[in-house]
Amino acid sequence: MRRVLSALLREDAYGLRRRAGPLRRADGDWLRLRLPEGPALLPVEADGFQCEIAARTGELERPDGTRAVGIDGVLGLLRTAVAPEDLPGFDAFTGECRQALATARMQAAERAAVVGRLGPHAGGGAYGTGDGDRAWCGPGGALDYDTLAAYRDHPVYPAGRARLGLEEAQIRAYAPEFAPGFALRWLALPHEHVNGDPAALPRWWPAPGDLGLPRLDGSHLALPVHPLTADGPLAGALRDRGLEGGAHLAGRAWLRVRPTLSMRTVAVADDPYTHLKLPLATATLGRLNRRGMKPGTLVDGAVGQRLLEAVVARHPRFAETVLLADEATHLDAGHDLLAALVRRYPKGSGGATAACGGADGLNGARSLRGLRGSSGLRGARVVPVAALAARMPDGSLVADDLARRFYGGDLYAFLDAYLTLLLDWHTTLFAYGIALESHQQNTSVVLDEVAGHPRLRLLLKDNDGPRVNAVRLAAVLGGDAADLCGFDDRRILVGSDGPVADVFATITVHLCAGALAFELARLGRAPLPVLLGQLRARLAEAVDRLDGAPGAAAAVLRARVLDARRLPVKAMVTAGSLLTKRRSGATDVNKHYVTGPNYLAPGR
Incomplete structure (x- = not known):
C-alpha cells in the first residue's frame, strides 16, 4: 500500500x-x-x-x-x-491491488523452493561449482534469470504482479516465477486465412498430421496457441473471424516450453534459441494494457528490427556489442488472439560454455579459445536488466554476482561498462530520431570473456513500439528513410524531437538506469549520489559524442534530459487503469506522462 x-x-x-x-x-x-x-x-x-x-x-x-x-x-x-464516472476504473484498480497482494503472498510462500531448483537443475551441479555455474549460461540459463526477475516489483507500476483474469492455479501453472514447463496447444487453420510466410518457420514446425489431424496436411497450417487461450477465449476469437467451421483445435498438446519474464512469450525446450510470443486474454500493468497481439504490431516489430539493423550497419562499433533478436517471422489470422511471433536469438559461431563462469570458472581464459568474433549467446550470461537487483540462490544480488565473475568484484566497473554501452547506443539512435521501448524486460546484458577480458553486450527484443521522428530520420538517411518507416501503427511516427525525448527519458534513463541506481542505493550497495553521478557522467559523455550530428541532437538531449528542471514520468496507473482514454486523454497508455524532478540535473 x-x-x-x-x-x-x-x-x-x-x-x-x-x-x-x-x-x-x-x-x-x-x-x-x-x-x-x-x-x-x-x-x-x-x-x-x-x-x-x-x-x-x-x-x-x-x-x-x-x-x-x-x-x-x-x-x-x-x-x-473519485468522480462517479471514474469509479469503474478505480474499483478495477482496487481489484488489481488485491490480486497483486495475493500473488505476492503466493510467491513468498514458494520462492525458496523454486529458486532452489534453478541453475543446477539444468546443469546437474550445485550452485557455486563448475557444473552448476554452466547451467546459468546461454539462452537456457537466461530463463532462470527471468524467474529471479519475476519476483521483483515493477519500478513504477505498484500492482505489477497482478495478471487480471487469471486464477491462482493458472498463475502457478504458467507464470515465470514458478518456472513451470508445459506443452502448447495447436490450431489448424486454412492456409488462405493465415497471413505470414510458412517457409520461414522453424524446421520442427508441426504439420497438422503431427498433431493428429492428417487429413488437413494439404489445406491447413498449424498455429501455436497458449493453453490459457485454448481453454478460454479461443472459441470466441474464431467466431469473431468466422472460422469456427474451418479451424480445428488439435486434441494433442505438442512442443514443450517454459515461460519467459513476459509470460506470453515462451522458450522452446529443445530449441532454446527460439521463443514464441503468443497472445493471452489477460492484462498486466493496468486493465487497459491487454496482452493480446494486434496483427499490426507483428509488422511493426519487423520494421523496427530493419530500422535498427540499418543503424548498426552505419556504426561498426555496435556490430559486436548490440545483438538484435530476429522478429521477422510471424503468423496471424486477423485477430488479437490468433497470432504468433517466432523470435530467434543469435547463435553466432565459436564460443565456449565455460566462458559463462568468468575468469574463476573452468580454466578461465584458457577455455575461451575461438570465442573472439562470436556474435551469439553461447557461453554467456544473458541477464535481463530487470534481474540485476534480484537475488541469486545464495542471497547475493545478481549485479554483484556478475561483477564478481567478470570485473573482479568491482560493482562500479560493471555498472560503468553497462551504462557506457547502453547510453552510447540510445543516444546514437536519438540522433536518427529513434527511441525504443526497450525497458528493463526487453533489454538484456550479455556477459562473457574474450582473451581474459570481460565483454559486455546488449540484447534487444520487442521493437514494435518505438517513437520515430520521421523528419530527423529523413534528414540523416535521405531517401532510404522511406523504406524503413512502414509501421502499421501510425502513432510511432512523429514530426518533432519531443515525443522521442520523452521515450528516451522514461525508458532508457528511468527504467534501465535510474531505477537500478536508486534500488542499489536502497539495498546499501553504494551511495546514491555516487551512482547518480556515474549515470550523469556516462550520459554526458554519450551526448558529447553527438556534437556535430545533424539537427543538433546533442543540444536537444542536453536541454530535455541532462539539464532539464523536470523530466517526463509515465502515468501508468492513471492511463492504464484509473481513467478511460477519453478521460485521461491518453492516445497510448504506455506513453502518457506527468513530470517529476530531474535527479540528474546539476546540484540535485
Whole structure:
C-alpha cells in the first residue's frame, strides 16, 4: 500500500497531491489530503526518483486519530474523492491491488523452493561449482534469470504482479516465477486465412498430421496457441473471424516450453534459441494494457528490427556489442488472439560454455579459445536488466554476482561498462530520431570473456513500439528513410524531437538506469549520489559524442534530459487503469506522462 499511495501521489491522481497541504509533526512530514468526508493525513518522505516525495507508510490517518489500513481501508477512504464516472476504473484498480497482494503472498510462500531448483537443475551441479555455474549460461540459463526477475516489483507500476483474469492455479501453472514447463496447444487453420510466410518457420514446425489431424496436411497450417487461450477465449476469437467451421483445435498438446519474464512469450525446450510470443486474454500493468497481439504490431516489430539493423550497419562499433533478436517471422489470422511471433536469438559461431563462469570458472581464459568474433549467446550470461537487483540462490544480488565473475568484484566497473554501452547506443539512435521501448524486460546484458577480458553486450527484443521522428530520420538517411518507416501503427511516427525525448527519458534513463541506481542505493550497495553521478557522467559523455550530428541532437538531449528542471514520468496507473482514454486523454497508455524532478540535473 505504500507503493500504491506513492504512485497516486506521483501521478497526482484525482488532484490528491496538488490539493494537499503540508504538515510537520514530531515524526516527520505529512500531507493533509482533502477528501469529501474530511481530511486524511498521509506520512511522506523525500524521494527524488520521478517524484519529490513518497509515502512513508501504507496507512492513512483520519481526523479522529484512527487509521485506515490495508487495501479496503485505504482505497475505500480514497474512493470518496473519485468522480462517479471514474469509479469503474478505480474499483478495477482496487481489484488489481488485491490480486497483486495475493500473488505476492503466493510467491513468498514458494520462492525458496523454486529458486532452489534453478541453475543446477539444468546443469546437474550445485550452485557455486563448475557444473552448476554452466547451467546459468546461454539462452537456457537466461530463463532462470527471468524467474529471479519475476519476483521483483515493477519500478513504477505498484500492482505489477497482478495478471487480471487469471486464477491462482493458472498463475502457478504458467507464470515465470514458478518456472513451470508445459506443452502448447495447436490450431489448424486454412492456409488462405493465415497471413505470414510458412517457409520461414522453424524446421520442427508441426504439420497438422503431427498433431493428429492428417487429413488437413494439404489445406491447413498449424498455429501455436497458449493453453490459457485454448481453454478460454479461443472459441470466441474464431467466431469473431468466422472460422469456427474451418479451424480445428488439435486434441494433442505438442512442443514443450517454459515461460519467459513476459509470460506470453515462451522458450522452446529443445530449441532454446527460439521463443514464441503468443497472445493471452489477460492484462498486466493496468486493465487497459491487454496482452493480446494486434496483427499490426507483428509488422511493426519487423520494421523496427530493419530500422535498427540499418543503424548498426552505419556504426561498426555496435556490430559486436548490440545483438538484435530476429522478429521477422510471424503468423496471424486477423485477430488479437490468433497470432504468433517466432523470435530467434543469435547463435553466432565459436564460443565456449565455460566462458559463462568468468575468469574463476573452468580454466578461465584458457577455455575461451575461438570465442573472439562470436556474435551469439553461447557461453554467456544473458541477464535481463530487470534481474540485476534480484537475488541469486545464495542471497547475493545478481549485479554483484556478475561483477564478481567478470570485473573482479568491482560493482562500479560493471555498472560503468553497462551504462557506457547502453547510453552510447540510445543516444546514437536519438540522433536518427529513434527511441525504443526497450525497458528493463526487453533489454538484456550479455556477459562473457574474450582473451581474459570481460565483454559486455546488449540484447534487444520487442521493437514494435518505438517513437520515430520521421523528419530527423529523413534528414540523416535521405531517401532510404522511406523504406524503413512502414509501421502499421501510425502513432510511432512523429514530426518533432519531443515525443522521442520523452521515450528516451522514461525508458532508457528511468527504467534501465535510474531505477537500478536508486534500488542499489536502497539495498546499501553504494551511495546514491555516487551512482547518480556515474549515470550523469556516462550520459554526458554519450551526448558529447553527438556534437556535430545533424539537427543538433546533442543540444536537444542536453536541454530535455541532462539539464532539464523536470523530466517526463509515465502515468501508468492513471492511463492504464484509473481513467478511460477519453478521460485521461491518453492516445497510448504506455506513453502518457506527468513530470517529476530531474535527479540528474546539476546540484540535485
